Amino acid sequence: MARTPSQWKVLLVDDEPAVHEMSRLILRDLRFEGAAVELLSAASAAQACELLSRHADIALVLLDVVMETDEAGMRFVEFVRHQIGNRDMQIILRTGQPGMAPEREVIVDYEINGYLLKTEITAQRLQSAVIAALRGYRHARSLRTGEPFERGCAPAQPRDLELAEDLAEAVAAGRIVLQAQPQLRLDSLQLHGVDLIASWNTRRGLLSAEQIAARLGTGTVRLQTMRWLLVQGVAWARQWQRECGRGLRISLPLVGEFLDDPQYLHELLRAVGETASPGLQLDLLLGQSVVLRAESSLVDAMMQLRQARIGFVFRDFGAATIALPYLNSLAFESLKLPRLFVQGVAAEPQRAAMARSLIALAQTLGATTLAEGVASDADAQFLRWEGCEVGQGPALARVCAASELIAALQRGADTSH
Template sequence: MMLKVYNCIADAHDFSLVGLAAFICVLASLAAINLLRHARKSTGRMRLVWIAVSAISTGFGIWATHFIAMLAFTPGIPSGYNIALTILSLLAAILLTGAGLSVSLIPNWRHGPWIGGAIVAGGIAAMHYLGMAAFEIAGIVLWDPTLVVASIVIGAVLGATALPVGLHGTDQKWKIGGALLLTLAICSHHFTAMAAVSIIPYAAIEVPLSTLPAGWLAVAVACASVVIIALGLAAIVLDVRDERRSELEVDRMRELANASVEGLLVCDGETIVSVNTSFAHLAGVPASTLVGVRLENCFPDKAARARLLAGSNQVVETALRHSDGSITAVELLLRPIIFSGRPHQVVAVRDLQARKEAEQHIHYLAHHDALTSLPNRSNFNARIEQEIADLAGSESLAVLYLDLDRFKEVNDLFGHAAGDTVLQTVASRVTAVLAEGQMMARLGGDEFAILMPRVTDPEQAGRLAETILEALHAANDTLETNSISTSIGIAICPDDGIDREALLSHADTALYRAKTDGRNTYRFFEASMGTAIRERRMLEHDLRLAIARNELRLVYQPQKGVRSQAMTGFEALLRWKHPARGDISPAVFIPIAEESGSILEIGDWVIQAACREAASWEQPLTVAVNVSAVQLYNPDFVQQLHQTLLDTGLSPKRLEIEITETALVRDFNRALTTLRLVKALGVRIAMDDFGTGYSSLSNLRAFPFDKIKIDGSFIRSVNSNSQAATIVRAVLGLGRGLGLPVLAEGVETDAELQFLRDEACDEVQGYLLGRPAAINNFRHLTHREMVVDDAPEAAPAPRAKSA
């Protein structure tokens, strides 16, 4: 009767031994996977030692599983086991398993685990069939070739899969999965191969006496099982200890990583394994949601990722994509690292947002004015050159050059903070009226320029200039911004120039003409302007050097009392003798000095020279000096005046400063404060050119004047113009009513003098009494004994009485 092994499982097998075989198989597989993973973490000789331990454990497990399962089979006829073949089967299992495990750990070979697993499956097959060859039984053993091939194929497939799974990842599920696949490879091969066996009992076949009885085999298998269990327990202990060590290492690394300001990612290939809190905060998502995510989800730039993973140790700049789709500029740097006992890559992520913003801010500051936020000179130059290069057809390009009128006085009157406010106000008001494509820039100080492209008619530039002037006249609550006005010069490309330098120069020339023509207006460039503007600028340059070159001098014009005919003093008048141009009229150079600011230095020189000269006179005559509005609003004016009196030794009551009423209206309170301080020094104050300015009676009442000077234009008309005569009489009566002496300028005829005498004028000055000349021409008046009219110093009551 033929015995089929699979047909006698129910009544010819000991199920307790079958269960023990399965347990041994599982335990051996777990030990194999754990020991193999431990071997992978080792290097050098220790790796070979752990591979050998794993090979012995796995080989014994395969062998023990097979023979325990064979012991579970009791066919009821004599049987035994050939000792040599039994030992050979064990050696085959150990050696082939060791070879397969070694192949699976070949570095940087991704097919190694698959091929190694197949070799281990080959060891299972070799052990099984050698073991079956060692099985001696009183019968004939027959094999089913189909099932034999099937057992080998099934074992090879499952074995080739077991090692890649068991070596993948760090989670327990991969270890367990690999161990289960290896167990299935062993068991499936064994039971499929056993199903291929058929036994025909035959009493004539005797079992050799040299065969190993089943009892002895049981002892051998028991010993093998003990070894397997011991190795398995050792593997588990090692695995637990290794996991704890890995956890501690990971915890330490995580703590160090979290302490880093930079973002850190640990990657296995392109898969994120771990991140620190800095990167999670930068990405805007919890750290746990990033584990297992691929790098492309965070860094979408494929080329940047390729450069990073190439391991060139070069910094890679790319963009980090957030969960909401927004991006942040970052900088990446990759380094290799051993993480959890395996090679990984750590990527340092540096946030470039602050640096990018700083770079943008620096770029902005390099091309814009910090105060007004307008483009600066370099930005404007680049833009105008581009516009000139792009100019084509019948279109033109207009450049408007702006300069604020009397801006220096704003700084002097209200301080630099107010000046800054004015500049900001100008920038905001003008840019509000510009059209798209037009550009306003601050070139420096109070100078601005406007670029107006695509001009088809020059009148368009003129209309824009008018709009700007109107915009700057807009009402404002502050005094300093209410006084804003500007002069504008306009140049057209290509009519007035085809390059930047020529356009700006010609626009500046037109601007200068606008200022000369009365300010708060605009002018187009004309070729004839060039010569006049250059002449004026040359005068401005030479005027700055006039004091150092000793080109300035003072001339003096006498002042006399009308009633006593006695000398009262002199008015000091400034003259400039240019070395090449000769004498230049004060009407020419004084406005230039006021505009350029050199009037402060010139005015100080005039006061010092006049006081020094008057202090040398033997007679106590007064000296009158004209003071510009620029000087009056200079915060150091009173202090410098006081110091001059101390240095020269001139009595303050002998000095008289003449102020035009125009100078008072710019800042009433400040002018009043300054004049009161001057008055406190004992210096006399005269209102000059009364009748030609505002002629406000409130000014006469509010300011501490000591004298009124009637402008010479009225005196020259008293004989022929009844209205002029009436005005002079009114001023003289006003002076008497206010108790202020009145001096008439420009007296040139006896008739004019007689008129003033008849009207009880106090003092006179003019060509009739003496032309302005060097003080040496009047030495007979300043150094000999003479009667000095003290009428200006007398109380006003007698004059009022005589009137």
């Protein structure tokens, strides 16, 4: 019996960098039958052909039509279906110029599995299309090989087990590196809070918080990591209180990613009770994968944690389609605009319109808007004028880079181990 792969490989072929950035954000936490989606990127049909030669197990291609030539996308389809004879791989056309490849004609004349107009793609529609295509790929492979796929994740490979063991050792030895990214109020440029950015110093180099989260599958390692990060967050907050005489919001990565697990929630509540102190201001960052899958259980978990004076930040605000009543029931303290909607917002009308509408929605929901990745003074000024309260990014880090602040935060990091 064939096993479901540990990752589903999806190849995005498009010559617009913003399309890659947005798609990566939308598909970042998507899972199908227990396996994550690995997004590969190509800016041309020629690059896509080269990637195919190195990744024979690509399940799905999200394909632009007009790239290095007007017909590059359709030539790529012919290459896949006829030259290399791959009919298992699913192909979805995504075009911004439907006149170059009318849907009726390409559906009839080419072996493609879906057709999307870029102007009509929402986060929910893209996720649904990817899931449907992966299901089609699995079915095609099963028919060809005669072996039905077994649901669930593939057994852990030796490398994965070694990394899981390394993560457990890293938690015990304090080898998860925490860096502070300041959050500034845009009206006064005063410090509002700090994001703790986690990375993992493994034998193979430094891995990001997203890569850490992907390896937190086992309950023991997950709970150890949560407790370690919570202790570090409390230590940073207390150190800031001693150094500066006032409270500071500390946003913790990863800790909020498993609130729909009852055992995890129970352990988190117990750990909060053991570490909490008067005036402590901790926020848990929640990604769209948690928000979209948990629903009523998430509302209950958040209510219990709020009673312990824990706040919540939705870090993917605007990147996923979420029913407004459900979003309102979660009552996030802060809604974080992803950098895709922030960088260049002052100069690009489409981004400006999107940011303006999201800020207005956050105000309606009574939440603080936090802009991630503010890279220029012009973007900071635009966001301030539109009512965004808090920002973080290179343009703002320069403002608060006083030696006293950095020294205080660094001492907090040093004493938290």
